[in-house]
Structures are given as C-alpha cells and as structure tokens.
Amino acid sequence: MPKLKSLDELKKLREQLQGDIKARTDSSTTITVGMGTCGIAAGARETMHAILAELESRGMDTHVTTVGCIGMCSKEPLVDIQQGDEPRVTYGNVNTEMVPRMIEEHLVQGNMVDEWVVGRVEG
Amino acid sequence: MNTSKTQKHRADLLVSCVHDRAPDLIPALEAEVKRRGLEGEVKVVEAGCRGFCSMGPVLLIQPDGTFYVNVQPADVPEMVEETLVKGRVVERMTYQEPSSHACALYEDISFYSKQHRIVLRNCGMLNPASVEEYIAVGGYEAVGKALFDMTPEGVIEEVKKAGLRGRGGAGFAAARKWETGRKAEGDIKYVLANGDEGDPNCFMDRALMEADPHSILEGMIIGAYAMDAHQGYIYIPYEHTLSVKTMRNAIESARAYGLIGEDILGSGFDFEVEVRVGAHSFVGGESTALMHAIEGTVSEPRPKHIHTTEVGLWGKPTCLNNVKTWNLVPEIIGKGAEWFASIGTEKSTGTQVFSLAGKINNVGLAEVPMGTTIRELIFDVGGGIPNGREFKAIQIGGPSGGAVPASLLDMPMDYETLEEAGSMMGTGGVVVLDDRSCVIDVARYFLDFLKDQSCGKCSSCREGIRYMLEMLTNITEGKGKMSDLEVLERMGKSVKISSMCGLGKSVPNPVLSTLRHFRDEYVAHIEDHKCPAGVCKALIEHYINDQCNGCGLCLRKCPQDAITGEKKELHTIDAEKCIQCGVCFDVCRFDAVGVR
Structure with a gap:
C-alpha cells in the first residue's frame, strides 16, 4: 500500500473509500423499494439492483433501502423517493427499464415523472 | 478504485x-x-x-x-x-x-437518542480492524490540519480554548499539561496513553480501544506534535487481550499508510508509537506507577513534587493522558474549540462517558454532556430501576468516588459539583443502588477491594484501609459502636491528607460520603441492630407472611431445607436453619417473603 505523501492524498483516498461506509452515514435522499412477496414476485429485486447500478454509475449520494408489503399489490414493484423535507413520492410498476429515466428526471433534474407516480405523501 | x-x-x-x-x-x-x-x-x-x-x-x-x-x-x-x-x-x-x-x-431508543456521543462517535459504527473505514469518515485529517495549518502552540491554544480536561479521573486541564511538556527542556520527550482502567464495573477505556483505536492514535500524533515528542507508548493491562490486539493492528495499518512513522503525510514530522503490556492493578493507572511499569519496574507511584511533564518516563519530559482524552483531541482540532466548549458546562466542557452498572435497566456505556443531571442519566438514558424498585443512590467515580443519595437526583454532574457532594467524577463509573442495596455493605465492598490494591508504601493508606474495613465489617455484623462513626470520620480525613498518591487520597471517599448522606443507616445498624435494606445477614431475618398460598416454590429452592409447609397452606422458615441467603425472597411471586 503506498504511503500517503500529503493531506491532499489523504483526502483523495477518503473520496475513494466513502462509498464503503455510505450506508452508515447521512444522506438527504432515500430510495425505498417495496419487498413484500408480491413485490419480489413482480420483480422488485431486479428493480432494486437496477437502481443500485444506476446510482453507482452516476456516483450519486443516495441511500437505498427496502420495506415490506405496502398493500398496493397491483402496482408492485413500488419505489418511494424521499428527498430532504419534500413530500415522499411513490412510483408504481417500476421495472428495470424505467429506472434510468426515473433517476435522471426525478433526482438529477428535479422533475417527477408524472405518468408513473401513484402517490405523494407530505413528509 | x-x-x-x-x-x-x-x-x-x-x-x-x-x-x-x-x-x-x-x-x-x-x-x-x-x-x-x-x-x-x-x-x-x-x-x-x-x-x-x-x-x-x-x-x-x-x-x-x-x-x-x-x-x-x-x-x-x-x-x-x-x-x-x-x-x-x-x-x-x-x-x-x-x-x-x-x-x-x-x-x-431512548438509551441512544438521549445520548450525545463524541468519544463514542465511531464505536459500533466502524470496523475497528479497518483503517480504511476510519479514513472514510475523515480520520487522520485533523492530524493533517494540525501539521500543515497550525503551529504546536496553536494546537495547545485550541485545546486550552476548548477547556478539555483529562478524562482519566482527576480532570486536570489537558492544555496546561501539554504546555509544561512543550516548555520542558530535553531533546527526547514522550507521550503516553493510559489504557489501564482499574475501577471495578468500568469498561469504557477497554471498549474504546477495541472499537475505535485510530481516534486514540490520531490524538496522540497531534499531542506529540504540540509537545515536540516523537515517541509514544500505549499502556494496556495484559488481560485486555482484544484491546492489545486491536491497538497493535491499528498501529501497523496506520504505519502502512504513512500516518505513523517518518515524515507523516510529507510534513517532515516523525512519530513512532508502540503498545506496552503490563500487569493490571488499580494503582497501575496512576501516572507515575504506569511509567514505572513501562520502564519494567514495580508499578508503584512516586511523590510528584517534580511533575512528570518535566521528569517522567526514563527521566524525560512525559505527557500522559487517558485514551478518552486523546480520542477527543482530533474532534477538537477538526471541529474547533468553540464547538467543544459549547457542550457541557462552563468549567466542565464536552461530554462524559459513564459506565452504568448495578440496579439499572440499561447496563452499558452512555455518553452525555457534562452537567447532565443524575435523574436524566439514570431514568432517561438508563431506563430506570428494574423490577419497579426505588432508586436509593449512585456510587460514582469508582471505589475512590462516593455515594450520592436520591435527594440529589437533580444535581448536575460535573467535576466541581460532584466533588462538593463528597464524590467525584473519576472515570465515570456509576453503580446504581436501589432500596435493597445497603450503602454500608457497598462501602465495605469497595474497601475490601482497595485493601488489596493499596501498594502499601504509605502507612496511612495501608493501615487506614484495614482499620476502616474492620470497623465497617463490625457494623454490618451488628457489633459496631456509636463511637466508631467519629473514629471512621477522623481516620478517613487523616488518610486523605497523609497519603501520597491519588489512590490513598480518595480511598476514604466511600466511607465518608455514606457517613455524610446515610448516617441514619449507620445508626440503624449500630443502635437498632437492623439493616434497613435487608442485606446485612447478621442483622436480618427472613419470614413468610400470610400472602403465602403454599405454592411450594421457595420450599423447593431453599438450599438449607429450612422451609416447611403443606401444599396450599402457609409455609414457615426455620430460623435455626436459615442462612438469610434471600433465595426465597427472590423466587416468591406473591410478595409473601419479608425481611425484618
């Protein structure tokens, strides 16, 4: 392992390493995937993997987590996006192909993808 | 990557x-x-x-x-x-x-949500075996800040402004120690970390070394820079095998990144550190005793009219701090003195880690701002007293601390206030006593512990403990006299003033503080031959009252076969056979066993 020769090198190393502990540090954005039996049957695991891959390729500071059945089985896989104090937005029937557009428009540009939204809850 | x-x-x-x-x-x-x-x-x-x-x-x-x-x-x-x-x-x-x-x-969870974790910031959050995880949360950047942006004097000034007091027990101002160390003449100087935690029921230093070793190293590097020292030692008792292993592993992995050794981060500053393992004893945590242990001689204190910051380890200027004190230094350098000084009270800044033990629901380590009241610590964070029993006192500061009664529940805990109450902060060991705990028995227990820990150098400490222990034992056995109380008080005061080291000076605290706050219990033991808490075996008698429905549980559990009675009928205890062990009291589900 190379010895660190300056404070800048240390800070650069921190940048490289922070993904390893990101799950443990704060993030203003959380994406939650419904993982009830119905969600898993409808492909929630694949959707979650696609979300993780998309976020990683964009290097985004976002938490991904799972919850049990939300009770809207026909709309599974359900994905919630919570940004700061904004209302929580729920997307329905999210398959792997929808993930890049959802992340691009909602998280990067800051516009909800209206036609896929099934609900909004005030935070 | x-x-x-x-x-x-x-x-x-x-x-x-x-x-x-x-x-x-x-x-x-x-x-x-x-x-x-x-x-x-x-x-x-x-x-x-x-x-x-x-x-x-x-x-x-x-x-x-x-x-x-x-x-x-x-x-x-x-x-x-x-x-x-x-x-x-x-x-x-x-x-x-x-x-x-x-x-x-x-x-x-209120145990966590009501804490303010600074010392314990990384404990349980990071893998202690991974320097990478520590770097990922910004670790060692305070070293960088100190080495590149601050002068050694500037570092000391920052620690002074933060009001950091040593977390080892005495609460001495860290910056003053560092300043003397910096000004001391000598080409070789040492910084030491004290990991020899000696109080029974205290486990915060061990937990910290096991959970967040790099924060301690980082603090030591900054301290060494401030004092112009280039060698450090971390003293750990050999029984704490995991602490030793974790600290040694941390040193090696930090060295691999060039964070310890020559030319740290390209700054030109060199610092080496190693773990020294020795025998564990209560007095071994005293600064001069610890230095003797590192030198390889008997771990006994020496008089300190010459400060160790001038003549310490191997006769060189030495700065010793507790592992928790070192752990706080990177946070103070990183976040600034004002941030730290804004937490706690004016004279006791920052937080204190308490180890909660005894009759309390949430046994464990809890860190709260200095000045938090006993009530908040015991009831909000600690979850209160188990089995609905009543809070009686806390013994705080370990064996050399003292008991603080329920009447002072709303007292803020900081160095000065606790001392005024006849106790001390110490390293923050808290033993909670409920109404079934006898304060005299607890004081006797601590003296019994200290009897073996006194190095014996000062006769006042060595003999004083033995006499006070004998008197307390007599009182718990119903053989005490009222005149004993005055003798205890006088003897306690003279042991305090005539012993050389911190151990002897604080040895009488458990006796003096209980005499001050619980004199009526002493009187009850001596004059009425009664132990109000129902603990001292010579003074109590277990009996079965008419709540008994004859379930037979106590009869089966009694180790002496002292309980007799037909099924579904009132049982009785044979006082001749009974050894007052209290098993019947503990197992009875109908409050049918009493103590008088």
Whole structure:
C-alpha cells in the first residue's frame, strides 16, 4: 500500500473509500423499494439492483433501502423517493427499464415523472 | 478504485459484542447471506462495542436503522428472510423500552437518542480492524490540519480554548499539561496513553480501544506534535487481550499508510508509537506507577513534587493522558474549540462517558454532556430501576468516588459539583443502588477491594484501609459502636491528607460520603441492630407472611431445607436453619417473603 505523501492524498483516498461506509452515514435522499412477496414476485429485486447500478454509475449520494408489503399489490414493484423535507413520492410498476429515466428526471433534474407516480405523501 | 459516493451495499449489518457472547454469529450471518444470494448486496461488518451491554449481541442494519438485540446464531435465518429479503421487521428481536413499547429503530431508543456521543462517535459504527473505514469518515485529517495549518502552540491554544480536561479521573486541564511538556527542556520527550482502567464495573477505556483505536492514535500524533515528542507508548493491562490486539493492528495499518512513522503525510514530522503490556492493578493507572511499569519496574507511584511533564518516563519530559482524552483531541482540532466548549458546562466542557452498572435497566456505556443531571442519566438514558424498585443512590467515580443519595437526583454532574457532594467524577463509573442495596455493605465492598490494591508504601493508606474495613465489617455484623462513626470520620480525613498518591487520597471517599448522606443507616445498624435494606445477614431475618398460598416454590429452592409447609397452606422458615441467603425472597411471586 503506498504511503500517503500529503493531506491532499489523504483526502483523495477518503473520496475513494466513502462509498464503503455510505450506508452508515447521512444522506438527504432515500430510495425505498417495496419487498413484500408480491413485490419480489413482480420483480422488485431486479428493480432494486437496477437502481443500485444506476446510482453507482452516476456516483450519486443516495441511500437505498427496502420495506415490506405496502398493500398496493397491483402496482408492485413500488419505489418511494424521499428527498430532504419534500413530500415522499411513490412510483408504481417500476421495472428495470424505467429506472434510468426515473433517476435522471426525478433526482438529477428535479422533475417527477408524472405518468408513473401513484402517490405523494407530505413528509 | 471506485470514486462513487453511492453506497456500495444496500445494507450494512453492524454486529457488536460478538467476541465474548456470540463468536459464531458473524460466520452464521455470512453463511446465510451467501445462501440467500445476497452477497455483494449486503455487507456483514464486525463493528466494535455499541455500549448496550445488557442487550448484547446487538445488530444495527443501516441505512434503515433497524436495531435487533440479544441476537443469536439461531435467529439468523429468520432475520435474513424477513428483514433482508422481504424488508420486514422481526418484532420479537427488537428492543422493548422498559417504560413503553417495542422500538424497532435505533434512533427511537431512548438509551441512544438521549445520548450525545463524541468519544463514542465511531464505536459500533466502524470496523475497528479497518483503517480504511476510519479514513472514510475523515480520520487522520485533523492530524493533517494540525501539521500543515497550525503551529504546536496553536494546537495547545485550541485545546486550552476548548477547556478539555483529562478524562482519566482527576480532570486536570489537558492544555496546561501539554504546555509544561512543550516548555520542558530535553531533546527526547514522550507521550503516553493510559489504557489501564482499574475501577471495578468500568469498561469504557477497554471498549474504546477495541472499537475505535485510530481516534486514540490520531490524538496522540497531534499531542506529540504540540509537545515536540516523537515517541509514544500505549499502556494496556495484559488481560485486555482484544484491546492489545486491536491497538497493535491499528498501529501497523496506520504505519502502512504513512500516518505513523517518518515524515507523516510529507510534513517532515516523525512519530513512532508502540503498545506496552503490563500487569493490571488499580494503582497501575496512576501516572507515575504506569511509567514505572513501562520502564519494567514495580508499578508503584512516586511523590510528584517534580511533575512528570518535566521528569517522567526514563527521566524525560512525559505527557500522559487517558485514551478518552486523546480520542477527543482530533474532534477538537477538526471541529474547533468553540464547538467543544459549547457542550457541557462552563468549567466542565464536552461530554462524559459513564459506565452504568448495578440496579439499572440499561447496563452499558452512555455518553452525555457534562452537567447532565443524575435523574436524566439514570431514568432517561438508563431506563430506570428494574423490577419497579426505588432508586436509593449512585456510587460514582469508582471505589475512590462516593455515594450520592436520591435527594440529589437533580444535581448536575460535573467535576466541581460532584466533588462538593463528597464524590467525584473519576472515570465515570456509576453503580446504581436501589432500596435493597445497603450503602454500608457497598462501602465495605469497595474497601475490601482497595485493601488489596493499596501498594502499601504509605502507612496511612495501608493501615487506614484495614482499620476502616474492620470497623465497617463490625457494623454490618451488628457489633459496631456509636463511637466508631467519629473514629471512621477522623481516620478517613487523616488518610486523605497523609497519603501520597491519588489512590490513598480518595480511598476514604466511600466511607465518608455514606457517613455524610446515610448516617441514619449507620445508626440503624449500630443502635437498632437492623439493616434497613435487608442485606446485612447478621442483622436480618427472613419470614413468610400470610400472602403465602403454599405454592411450594421457595420450599423447593431453599438450599438449607429450612422451609416447611403443606401444599396450599402457609409455609414457615426455620430460623435455626436459615442462612438469610434471600433465595426465597427472590423466587416468591406473591410478595409473601419479608425481611425484618
């Protein structure tokens, strides 16, 4: 392992390493995937993997987590996006192909993808 | 290497307390995660101590914050299936708040939400074996800040402005010590970390070394820079094998990154540090005794009219601080003196880690701002007294501290206030006593402990402890005289003033403080031959009252066969056979056993 020769090198190393502990540090954005039996049957695991891959390729500071059945089985896989104090937005029937557009428009540009939204809850 | 800020795994499983309690837990979790095909998606982390001793092993799942207690290998398949695959909480594994209901989330648990964790900031959050995880949270950047942006005097000034007081017990101003060390003449100087925690029921230093070793090293590097020292030692008792292993591993991995050794971060500053292991004793944590131990001689104190900051280890200027003090230094340098000074009280800044033990629901380590009241610590963070019993006192500051009674529950805990109450902060050991604990018996217990810990150099300490112990033993056996109280008080005061080291000076505290706050209990023992708490065996008698429904449980449990009675009829205790062990009292479900 190379010895660190300056404070800048240390800070650069921190940048490289922070993904390893990101799950443990704060993030203003959380994406939650419904993982009830119905969600898993409808492909929630694949959707979650696609979300993780998309976020990683964009290097985004976002938490991904799972919850049990939300009770809207026909709309599974359900994905919630919570940004700061904004209302929580729920997307329905999210398959792997929808993930890049959802992340691009909602998280990067800051516009909800209206036609896929099934609900909004005030935070 | 990836430079992404995205979490690499969708969940980190932070597992604590596995070393003693569940060595098989981590292998079981890893195997189950693999079996369910969650590898690469979920990471199992062996994290250090999370401080919730009564609930261990504990498991925190991040980023969700799901918190499970008493986790055993047998729980793993269900937990992985429910929580990791299906996203559901396993209710039966969550923490039950003593006062209310189940708490699934870490942040909702009052034991944690009411703490202010600075010393313990990384404990249970990071893998102590990984310097990379420490670097990922900004570790060693305070060293960089000190070396490149600050002068040694500037570092000392910052620590002074923060008001940092040594966390080893006496609460001496850290900056003053450093300043003397800096000004002391000498080409060789040393910095030492004291990890010889001696109080019974205290376990914070050990937990810190095991959970966050790099914060201690980082503080030592900054301190060494401030004092122009280039060699450090960390003294750890040999029994604390995991502390020794973790600290040594931390030193090696920091050295590999050039964070310890020559030319740290290209600054031109050199610093070496090594772990020294020695015998464990109560007096061994005293600064001069500890230096003797590192030198390889008998671990006994010497007079300190010449300060160790001028003539210390091997006769060189030496600055010794507790591991918790060193741990706070990077935070103060990183976040600034004003931030630190804004926490706590004016004279006692920052936080204090307390180890909660005895008759309290949440046994463990709790860190709160200085000046927090005893009530907040015991009832809000500590969850109150088990089995609905009544709070009587806390013995704070270890064996050399003193008892603080219930009437002072709303007293803020800081160095000065505790001393005024006849106790002391010490390293923050708290033993909680309820109405079934006898304060005289507790004072006797501590003297019995100290009797073996006194090095014997000063006759006042060596003989004083023995005489006071003898008198207390007599009182607990009903053989005391009222005149003993005055003798105890006088003897306690003279031991205090005529002993050389901190041990002797504080030895009489348990006796003097209980005499001050619980004199009526002493009188009850001596004049009425009664132990109000029902503890001192020579003075109590167990009996069965008419609540007894003859269930026969006490009869079966009695080790002396002293209980007789027909089924469904009132039982009786044969006073001749009874040894007052209290088993019947503990097992009875109908409050039918009394003590008089």
